[in-house]
Amino acid sequence: MIQCKTSKAIGGMGHSKKRKEDARFIQGKGTYVDDVKLPGMLHMDIVRSPYAYAKIKNIDASKALEIPGVIAVVTGKDLEKYNLHWMPTLMSDTQMVLPTDTVMYQSQEVAAVIATDRYIARDGKEAVRVDYEPMTPIIDPFESLAPEAPVLRDDKEGKTDNHIWHWEVGDKEKTDAIFDNAEVTISQQMHIPRIHVASIETCGCVASYNKVENHLTMYMTTQAPHAIRTVIALVAGHVGLTEEKIRVISPDIGGGFGGKVPVYPGYVIAIAVSFLTGAPIKWIEDRSENLQADSFARDYHITAEMAGTKEGKILATRFKVLADHGYTDASANPSKFPTGLFSIGTGSYDYGAAYMEADAVYTNKPPGGVAYRCSFRVTEAVHAIERINDKFAKKVGKDPAQ
Amino acid sequence: MEITLTVNGTEHTVQVEPRTLLVHVIRETLSMTGTHIGCDTSSCGACTILVNGRSAKSCTLLAVQANGAEIITVEGLATTEGLHPIQEGFHLNHALHCGFCTPGVMLRAVELLEKNPNPTEEEIRWGISGNLCRCTGYNNIVKAIQWASAKMQNKELPSTEPEFV
Ligand code: FES
Ligand code: FES
Secondary structure, rough: OOOOOOOOOOOOOOOOOOOOHHHHOOOOOOOOOOHHOOOOOOOEEEEEEOOOOEEEEEEHHHHHHHHHEEEEEEEEEHOOOOOOOEEOOOOEEEEEEEOOOEOOOOOOOEEEEEEOOHHHHHHHHHEEEEEEEEOOOOOOHHHHHHHOOOOOOOOOOOOOOEEEEEEEEEEEEHHHHHHHHHEEEEEEEEEEOOEOOOOOOEEEEEEEOOOOOOEEEEOOOOOHHHHHHHHHHHHHHHOOOOOOEEEEOOOOOOOOOOOOOOOOHHHHHHHHHHHHHHOOOEEEEOOHHHHHHOOOOEEEEEEEEEEEEOOEEEEEEEEEEEEEOOOOOOOOOOOOOOOOOHHHHHOOOOEEEEEEEEEOOOOOOOOOOOOOOOOOOHHHHHHHHHHHHHHHHHHHHOOOOO | EEEEEEEEOEEEEEEEOOOOOOOOOHHOOOOOOOOOOOOOOOOOOOOOOEEEOOOEHHOOOEEEOOOEEEEEEEHOOOOOOOOOHHHHHHHHOOOOOOOOOOOHHHHHHHHHHHHHOOOOHHHHHHHHHOOOOOOOOOHHHHHHHHHHHHHOOHHHHHHHOOOHH
């Protein structure tokens, strides 16, 4: 047994280090976003779609507005007047803040109710009547690519299918040649299903716009305050909120795991309403909203292959991937493509050649793909590569560890 | 409606609606934000408090149900003498990460140790099975409760230094 331990006086290696933040957490003195209370603060609750794909025929807010304490009901049409109904994603795609005509996934934001108190906001939400014309949703990415599938993103000019992007990397010719001549090849199809991070604290914010100083302070449960500030400026720069006029404060966070990187529509609606009313707006989602609408991880369909010799030497690998991104590509990989898939997929073994291709498609599901290191698709690669390695080892009669 | 609650030894008389949840009275009316809401459906235990000595999920209790009750929240664990052993145990054993679940787990553990001062690991794991922690995992939480159990019985304290394998 080797003990890597410095002396007690030096501390450090081999010694347990006590955390500084514990003192407040164990005494109930942390500040999570729902603990932030500002003078004059109003509460927001969100009306969500029960359908995964539907036309909105009408939104009737009159009953909600009759409730004492309900201040406003905001719809996509209201935001459209300020050109705030769409926002860009980090992947150069576009995402609705609130829809003007079509909802694209179950639990999508449809309208926001602003009220003087959390309970009244919820009453208002129950009282908003929305007429939908449901359509048949596409939830299978393979069906989504079929020629007869309806074009989901008909808001995009010239779009004729549900394909988002194609990406390929590696040496196709060399890899194919190795596969053609290999003594042993194996292939494995796998679906790594959608999962949700379910951090114990849901998402939320307090958006506080100061009209006099034209300055926005945004308290939010975010893991990426700087990126968020840039995105807010991209969405709202044209109404005067440029980066230097925005301060994002990320207080104590009740877990993130990547699920607190994206900009959710609720944040933008809260900002828009604070901008228009001058009042701080608090929005805290509940658990069912969090699980249904927030960013997911995985949803990758992979066909992975391995080629090698009878003796068990691995020679090449080949991946074909179908990536289900939901109705918009809202991942957060700086490289635009899931590069971890290749670098990790080829990182653990000595391959003579490798080739991977991935296609991303739209379906009627919430956007995301930002969770558990998911944008880079590292975990998917590790899973796929080890699974085909096991299968290959079995076929040549060796221990996978050899 | 008017109700009276004794929270951490102080009596409060507050106005509530019949539908107001106890957790909202504690967090919003009384501004004690150490009690958290993780799910509002009785699943996670982040809102756990002690009501007349019994642990309860305050997101699933109406405030009116607690009329006249003695309530302890995380803010009431430490005294002028110092931290409660369970708080010390959590800190020394790295039993928290984001800290959002922590108040609920600690209060549940306080009740557990009161009823069963010397629980086995299995009893602890069953005992806190109504509390979810999404970050830390439960090993260190179990150790923290074992540490507090030893401390509360003036027994020899388990080491909190890393183990070498
Ligand atoms: S908030 Fe009460 S159990 Fe989760
Ligand atoms: S410490 Fe984060 S959920 Fe338990």
